Amino acid sequence: MNIKENIKTLIIDKPLKLDCGKSINNYPLAYETYGSLNKNKDNAILVFHALTGDQFVTGINPMTKKDGWWTYAVGPNKSIDTNKYFVICANVIGGCMGSYGPSHKNPETGKIYGTDFPVITINDMVNAQVNLLNHFKIEKLFSVVGGSMGGMQVLQFVSNYPDKTRTAVPIACTSSHSAQNIALNELGRQAITADHNWSEGKYLAKNTLPNKGLAVARMAAHITYLSKKGLQEKFGRKLQERDNLNFGFDADFQIESYLRYQGSVFVDRFDANSYLYITRAMDYFDLIKQFNGNLSNAFKNTKVKFFVISFTSDWLYPTQENKDIVIALNAIGADVGFVEIESDKGHDSFLLNVPDFLNTLKNFLDKSYMEKI
Amino acid sequence: MNIKENIKTLIIDKPLKLDCGKSINNYPLAYETYGSLNKNKDNAILVFHALTGDQFVTGINPMTKKDGWWTYAVGPNKSIDTNKYFVICANVIGGCMGSYGPSHKNPETGKIYGTDFPVITINDMVNAQVNLLNHFKIEKLFSVVGGSMGGMQVLQFVSNYPDKTRTAVPIACTSSHSAQNIALNELGRQAITADHNWSEGKYLAKNTLPNKGLAVARMAAHITYLSKKGLQEKFGRKLQERDNLNFGFDADFQIESYLRYQGSVFVDRFDANSYLYITRAMDYFDLIKQFNGNLSNAFKNTKVKFFVISFTSDWLYPTQENKDIVIALNAIGADVGFVEIESDKGHDSFLLNVPDFLNTLKNFLDKSYMEKI
Numbered sequence: 001m002n003i004k005e006n007i008k009t010l011i012i013d014k015p016l017k018l019d020c021g022k023s024i025n026n027y028p029l030a031y032e033t034y035g036s037l038n039k040n041k042d043n044a045i046l047v048f049h050a051l052t053g054d055q056f057v058t059g060i061n062p063m064t065k066k067d068g069w070w071t072y073a074v075g076p077n078k079s080i081d082t083n084k085y086f087v088i089c090a091n092v093i094g095g096c097m098g099s100y101g102p103s104h105k106n107p108e109t110g111k112i113y114g115t116d117f118p119v120i121t122i123n124d125m126v127n128a129q130v131n132l133l134n135h136f137k138i139e140k141l142f143s144v145v146g147g148s149m150g151g152m153q154v155l156q157f158v159s160n161y162p163d164k165t166r167t168a169v170p171i172a173c174t175s176s177h178s179a180q181n182i183a184l185n186e187l188g189r190q191a192i193t194a195d196h197n198w199s200e201g202k203y204l205a206k207n208t209l210p211n212k213g214l215a216v217a218r219m220a221a222h223i224t225y226l227s228k229k230g231l232q233e234k235f236g237r238k239l240q241e242r243d244n245l246n247f248g249f250d251a252d253f254q255i256e257s258y259l260r261y262q263g264s265v266f267v268d269r270f271d272a273n274s275y276l277y278i279t280r281a282m283d284y285f286d287l288i289k290q291f292n293g294n295l296s297n298a299f300k301n302t303k304v305k306f307f308v309i310s311f312t313s314d315w316l317y318p319t320q321e322n323k324d325i326v327i328a329l330n331a332i333g334a335d336v337g338f339v340e341i342e343s344d345k346g347h348d349s350f351l352l353n354v355p356d357f358l359n360t361l362k363n364f365l366d367k368s369y370m371e372k373i
Numbered sequence: 374m375n376i377k378e379n380i381k382t383l384i385i386d387k388p389l390k391l392d393c394g395k396s397i398n399n400y401p402l403a404y405e406t407y408g409s410l411n412k413n414k415d416n417a418i419l420v421f422h423a424l425t426g427d428q429f430v431t432g433i434n435p436m437t438k439k440d441g442w443w444t445y446a447v448g449p450n451k452s453i454d455t456n457k458y459f460v461i462c463a464n465v466i467g468g469c470m471g472s473y474g475p476s477h478k479n480p481e482t483g484k485i486y487g488t489d490f491p492v493i494t495i496n497d498m499v500n501a502q503v504n505l506l507n508h509f510k511i512e513k514l515f516s517v518v519g520g521s522m523g524g525m526q527v528l529q530f531v532s533n534y535p536d537k538t539r540t541a542v543p544i545a546c547t548s549s550h551s552a553q554n555i556a557l558n559e560l561g562r563q564a565i566t567a568d569h570n571w572s573e574g575k576y577l578a579k580n581t582l583p584n585k586g587l588a589v590a591r592m593a594a595h596i597t598y599l600s601k602k603g604l605q606e607k608f609g610r611k612l613q614e615r616d617n618l619n620f621g622f623d624a625d626f627q628i629e630s631y632l633r634y635q636g637s638v639f640v641d642r643f644d645a646n647s648y649l650y651i652t653r654a655m656d657y658f659d660l661i662k663q664f665n666g667n668l669s670n671a672f673k674n675t676k677v678k679f680f681v682i683s684f685t686s687d688w689l690y691p692t693q694e695n696k697d698i699v700i701a702l703n704a705i706g707a708d709v710g711f712v713e714i715e716s717d718k719g720h721d722s723f724l725l726n727v728p729d730f731l732n733t734l735k736n737f738l739d740k741s742y743m744e745k746i
Contacts, residue, residue, distance in 0.1 A: 196569030
């Protein structure tokens with residue numbers, strides 16, 4: 001993936017010691033902003049993206065020419081109202097939309113990193129992104145918001161920098177990646193590394209791409225983003241442009257055709273090695289272990305106002321795992337709201353047009369902002 | 374996979390018209406038996422295997438040298454008591470343990486079929502297996518029993534041959550394959566066909582095997598056989614033979630190591646093209662559509678005594694889909710029992726040591742047998 005000129009990049013010239021022990025310096029962080037920072041610099045919201053997201057939150061993504069990943073939630077008069085707030089979003093390190101990652105060159109060897117890129121963590125991701133606050137001379141954000149892996153970054157950010165935000169909204173996430181979710185991520189990694197073209201991660205140097213494996217990984221993940229009921233209602237056993245079964249291995253069913261399409265468009269915008277690195281970061285995320293088995297300690301003495309949101313049909317990050325965060329916050333008397341939104345759209349609910357969710361998010365933010373929390 | 378001498382094979386010399394329109398004749402059906410057929414020939418149970426099962430139900434499988442797939446349930450004094458019953462199980466057509474399938478030669482061309490083998494259905498599978506009754510001169514079975522795809526065969530068998538069995542036990546199955554399950558099967562097929570060595574299905578002629586793709590398909594399926602809770606309790610975030618994260622892409626977590634192992638042993642015993650064919654048969658299964666939208670009509674005037682079993686943590690064939698069968702049977706006043714067994718072991722529960730399940734199955738069979746039902 002080429003870094004095009006419409007990607008804004010900040011070069012971070014402050015060394016970052018990574019969890020793996022290695023340090024990085026003078027590395028690029030690609031970001032985007034929406035809305036305007038006010039004079040008091042107290043209206044900024046840092047949005048964190050999920051596994052396959054990027055900095056292009058809303059409007060047309062200049063790389064894919066499609067809507068940004070959170071167009072339903074972010075924009076003028078929307079849940080995260082860009083008439084009111086200054087929204088910042090950065091591509092995570094390890095990613096492939098301009099931030100430092102495995103498709104970059106190793107300055108020491110002049111060769112593309114591939115799997116020689118250091119393994120990064122959710123902690124590393126937020127420690128890189130906090131530099132954006134200095135860049136914009138923001139002392140304190142109004143909020144940090146994110147769903148899925150974005151929610152993990154919210155939790156890690158508040159834990160690392162309790163004084164750098166007034167509010168926090170972790171959505172459809174967890175404080176510790178479950179065995180099932182590690183298994184599902186490992187499945188995606190195995191699909192990629194099984195691809196003949198993956199070439200031990202050195203595919204860019206060989207001018208090939210492990211697109212078949214990456215597409216399989218995407219299909220696997222996509223199934224997990226939707227609920228059984230949602231899939232049944234949307235696709236059921238409907239056939240794809242035919243009246244009868246074809247007795248072959250073409251896509252007889254609409255759901256097959258849909259999955260194949262999802263796989264094929266994904267490979268045009270995502271890097272296979274980044275998929276390995278980012279899923280690894282998710283699997284390594286265990287805020288409970290970081291605080292020796294007591295999640296409450298991650299937020300000790302916090303003054304941040306939290307709002308946790310889950311979805312009924314999300315089986316990847318189910319309500320119980322979101323509630324565990326609420327319980328840990330309540331245990332230390334933190335200011336925390338929680339809502340489980342009724343939706344058949346599965347984990348993907350936070351990305352879709354789910355009015356109850358969008359209204360809830362808007363009301364929490366606008367009310368908190370008005371009350372000068 | 375070579376057909377070894379310890380595989381018993383019956384050559385079916387009666388033409389079978391397949392659902393796809395093609396006919397097969399003089400084709401092999403590999404089978405195994407356990408226990409003895411009594412003089413009245415009224416103690417026979419036909420067991421149907423699931424996607425990756427075979428005819429070696431119990432004892433040591435001579436091909437894998439491991440326990441048969443249903444050793445917990447079938448054997449002397451077990452749920453399906455081989456001191457009492459004569460158990461027959463055949464490898465499904467399309468399979469790879471001796472029955473006619475894609476790794477066989479096409480008699481017309483002399484070449485290995487590969488994907489030229491006709492696409493088969495659950496209906497075709499049971500229509501092939503009913504020939505075993507003639508072979509053993511059994512007029513009426515005591516029971517037909519099977520879990521997962523085996524349960525689908527139970528339903529199809531009773532629908533096709535209502536006078537050929539006295540009882541029927543469909544376990545952890547469905548009357549119509551759901552969109553999510555089609556999606557998961559399609560994922561497996563895509564993983565196989567993405568393998569560079571699959572070679573459009575002609576890998577045997579090229580002396581290669583698409584083992585990486587087949588292993589990925591198995592890993593994907595294996596995750597779906599277990600429940601989130603079961604995975605969390607068994608594996609959680611336990612590390613594999615190490616004290617700390619390794620910051621790499623080796624199997625840091627036990628669950629990763631376990632999945633890789635499951636993939637690697639599977640490819641030694643299963644054929645990739647058979648995986649395509651059998652998953653296709655499952656996806657095509659829709660007994661509701663076969664009877665124009667009314668499942669009850671599949672069992673009209675049946676005298677068979679049914680017992681339907683589901684498991685609480687089975688999200689692949691959840692209780693509701695099993696209950697739909699019970700509802701359809703009750704709607705026509707059929708004799709049907711139903712139980713949902715409490716288990717954290719997911720869909721795999723029917724294969725594992727789940728005493729409530731094993732006792733339930735034993736009691737239903739033994740009581741029905743004693744009552745001469």
